[in-house]
Every structure is written in structure tokens, then in C-alpha cells.
Amino acid sequence: MHKMKMMKRNSVSLIILLVMLITLTSCKKVIIDNHPQGIMLWNIYQDLDAAREVAARGVSLDEFPDVVFKCNIDFTANDELIEEIGKQGYPMSFYAYDLNYDGYRELCVNCAYGSGWIDDRVVIYDYKNIKVLLEINDRENYSYYLQQNEEGIYVVETYILNPAHKTRIGNFVYEKGNLSVQWENVSE
Secondary structure (H helix, E strand, O other): HHHHHHHHHHHHHHHHHHHHHHHHHOOOOOOOOOOEEEEEEEEOOOHHHHHHHHHHEEEEOEOOOOOOEEOOOOEEEEEEEHHHOOOOOEEEEEEOOOOOOOOOOOOEEEEEEEOOOEEEEEEEOOOOOEEEEEEEOOOOOOEEEEEEEOOOOEEEEEEEEEEEEEEEEEEEEEOOOEEEEEEEOOOO
């Protein structure tokens, strides 16, 4: 009788564990990666499902609890277009990082621009103060991508016709009220 109870209990535990695993693996993650300074909300190159989830449902940031950011061709906040991001092209990745150290994370967006001849560019938008802090693009020569490591986000510059060839890597620097990029050449 005792063995029967143990087997029944183990079976129930196994079923509960399987249901939990199925539930957890079927949930779409929106937040891909956390970092002390910020967060990667989605990156179409790394997680297409998360990008689709943001497009459908949107995400909120702690510092703007009443705002839902969405990206479905256009970048919106509470269904209102953020033109400064939209004019840069189709958003491909979306990070939220406090780059100007005011306690509010900026919207850091990597956009693909063009049709046929496509380049990638970066726009850093200060949603709290409703202004662009930095745009990085060079339509005819280079593409720019946001990436993240343990230190935060940074920019990678590649030749527009050879995106696999990195030319420079840049870290964001905020000094005297201006956001810029400190570039370092890459030899591959």
C-alpha cells in the first residue's frame, strides 16, 4: 500500500513538472536580456518571436508605467507614433538604457532603412524629454548595429556591402549634456 502511494505521488509530481515545463517553454519572452544599466527588449536578429510579441502586445518600462511601447512597422508609445524613430526606418532591435544618467532609460533602436539598398542605423531617443540624443547613419558607406555585452550596449560599424566585416566598435559617452560614440578600429 505504501509503495502504491509513493508511485501515485511520484506520478502526480511528474505530471505537474511536465505541465510546468510545457507552460514555461510555450511562453514567449519579451525581455531577452537584463543588464544593471538597461535591458534588451527584443532583437529581431536574435529572437524573432520576441519581436513579434512586442509588435502585438508591446512592453512597458518601470519609469514610464502608463506607457506601452510597440513596434509594428512604426514605433509607437500608447499608439502614438514616435516620428523621430519611425523616420529612421523599420526597427530591428530595441533596447532601453539610461545613457544620459538621468534615471530614465532612453529608447535605443536599431533601424533598417531603404528598399533594395538597405542600411542599418541607430537612433537614441530620450522619451522623458521628447528628443533625439543621437543618430548614427552613413547611408552610402556603413551600417550600424546595437549589441550588448556585460558592460552594456555598444555600436558596431560594418561596411554596407559586407555586413560581416566589422570596421569599428563604439562605446556611448555622455559628457557635458551630449551623447556621442567613442570609436575603436577593429582589425579582422
